Amino acid sequence: MTRTSARPGPLRVAAAALSAMALMSTLSACGGSANGESADALSSVDLVFDGVLTVCTDSPYQPFVYEEKGKLVGFDVDLGQAVADALEVDIDVVDVSFDDITSGDALNNDVCDVAISAMTITGDRARVLDFSSPYFDAKQALITPRGSGLDQLDELAGKRVGVQKDTTGETYISDFAPESTLVTAYDDAAGLQAALAAGELDAAVLDNTVSGQFVKDNPRLKLAKEFETGEQYGMAVKKDGNIPLLRTINGTLADLREDGTYDKIFASYFG
Numbered sequence: 583m584t585r586t587s588a589r590p591g592p593l594r595v596a597a598a599a600l601s602a603m604a605l606m607s608t609l610s611a612c613g614g615s616a617n618g619e620s621a622d623a624l625s626s627v628d629l630v631f632d633g634v635l636t637v638c639t640d641s642p643y644q645p646f647v648y649e650e651k652g653k654l655v656g657f658d659v660d661l662g663q664a665v666a667d668a669l670e671v672d673i674d675v676v677d678v679s680f681d682d683i684t685s686g687d688a689l690n691n692d693v694c695d696v697a698i699s700a701m702t703i704t705g706d707r708a709r710v711l712d713f714s715s716p717y718f719d720a721k722q723a724l725i726t727p728r729g730s731g732l733d734q735l736d737e738l739a740g741k742r743v744g745v746q747k748d749t750t751g752e753t754y755i756s757d758f759a760p761e762s763t764l765v766t767a768y769d770d771a772a773g774l775q776a777a778l779a780a781g782e783l784d785a786a787v788l789d790n791t792v793s794g795q796f797v798k799d800n801p802r803l804k805l806a807k808e809f810e811t812g813e814q815y816g817m818a819v820k821k822d823g824n825i826p827l828l829r830t831i832n833g834t835l836a837d838l839r840e841d842g843t844y845d846k847i848f849a850s851y852f853g
Contacts, residue, residue, distance in 0.1 A: 583803050584795050589675055592746075593768050594630060594702045603621075605608070611824050616647050619824075626826055627669060627670065627824070627826045627830060628670075628824065628826075628827075629695050629827075629828045630692050630694060630695050631674070632695070633671050633672060633704045634671055634672045634673070634674050634675045634717075635662065635665060635666040635669060635671050635672070635673050635674070635695055635696065636659075636676060636693075636694040636695045636696075636737050637659070637662040637673060637674065637675045637676065637694060637695070637696055637697070637698050638676050638678050638682075638683055638688045638689065638693060638694035638696070638697045638698075638699065639654065639658055639659070639675060639677060639683075639697070639698055640677065640678065640679060640680040640693060640699045640700040640770060640771075641654055641656075641677045641792060642770075642771065642775070643656075643700055643770075643792055644656065644701070644792060644795050644796075645657050645791075645792070645795060645851040645852070646658040646699070646700040646791070646792070647659055647675075647699065647700075654675040654677065657847065657848070657851040657852075658698040658699060658700060658758070659675055660850075661672075661698060661717060661817075661835075661838075661847065662675065662696070662698045664834050664838055664843070665696070665817075665830065665831055665834050667744040667832045668830055668833070668837075676694055676820060678693065678694075679769065679770070680701075680746070680747070680748060680749075680769075680770065681747065681748055681769070682701065683697045683699055683701060683818070684701065684707055684711075684748050685710065685796060686710030686711050686752065686820075686821060689711060689818065689819060689820045689821075689823075690710070690821060690823070691819050692820075695819065695824070695827060696817055696819050696827065696831065697711070697817065697818045697819075698722075698790075698817045700718070700749050700789065700791065700815050701815055701816065701818065702720070702749070702813040702814065702815060702816070703716060703813075703814055703816040704709075704750075707818070710821055711818040711819070711820075711821055712818060712820065712821055712822065712823075712824070712825075712828055713816035713817070713818050714816050714817040714818070714819075714828060714831045714832050714835065715760075715816070715832050715835060715836075716814035716815065716816050717814075717815055717816065717817065717835050717844075718791070718814065719789060719813075719814055719815075720750075720789050720791050720813050720814070720815060721789070721790040721808045721809055721810055721811055721813070722750060722787055722788070722789065722790065722808070722809040722811050722813075723787065723788060723789065723790035723793040723805050723806075723807070723808050723809070724785060724786075724787055724805075724806045724807045724808075724809070725778060725785060725786045725788065725793055725796065725797065725803055725804070725805060725806065726784070726803070726804060726806045727759065727781075727784075727789070727802055727804075728801075728802055728803065728804045729819045730784065730785075732784060732785050732806060733806045733807060734806075734807065735758055735760075735807075736760060738759050738760060738763045738784070738785060739760035739788050740760075740762045740763070740764065741764065741784040741785060742764045742766065742782070742783045742785075743755060743759065743763050743764065743765050743766070743769070743783065743784065743785045743786065744765075744766050744767075744768055744774045744777055744778055744783040744786040744787075745765060745766070745767050745774065745786070745787050745788070746767065746768055746769075746770065746771050746774050746784070746788060747767040747768060748767075749771055749788070749789075750789070750811055750813050751787040751788050751789065752765075752767055754787060754809065755787050756809060766783070771788060774786055774788065775788075775796055775800075778803065779800050779803070785806075788804070791852070792806050793805050794852075809850060817831050819831070
């Protein structure tokens, strides 16, 4: 049997119209839209502390971030300052563990507003963080003692190789070094570099962007080889929690590149 729908009477039509008008009025009063997002939520930047952009970073990682005269400075800090200037607020740089950044804990628990820590954009990290547009291209580098004869990955079989935990370097060694390579993961770059400088390791793999200064400070070491990995660094904010700040960051990065300021900051740290 074919079932036909009864045509609604005039009172039901009027009631539906009034309900729709009331809904639209409520959304309008909230500055909202039908998808539940308010205009304010899409335009105003919420900060953990009023008047201050709190930046999480993992120091030391020279030249991106390091301490000088009791203050954290570096390439990443300068870019963070540019974002704070765009927001017309002060900046507070907080030193936290890299794991707390990449896991999303520092941002999603409101320790800081943005993470700027020479952090490679990856799919896994993007599941717990919202990334800005890329602001830096990087490679991986193999650092070995001069005269060691270690210049290639396949020569690392049975050798002690250091990496930083939860970084592209750790993943790269896991994927491409011989299975017999003895890999030690350090919590931070400082521990890794200290171990290599002290002769506790035969080699280390880390971002090429910090390798130059490291080798310069340790003449007995050399940058043996660089590896193209296609990695790019991005700033990160709370997952699905701070779209206005992300827009400000992306706009600031675009402005810095357009007016030449990015190149000046880059040259001051990387030549």
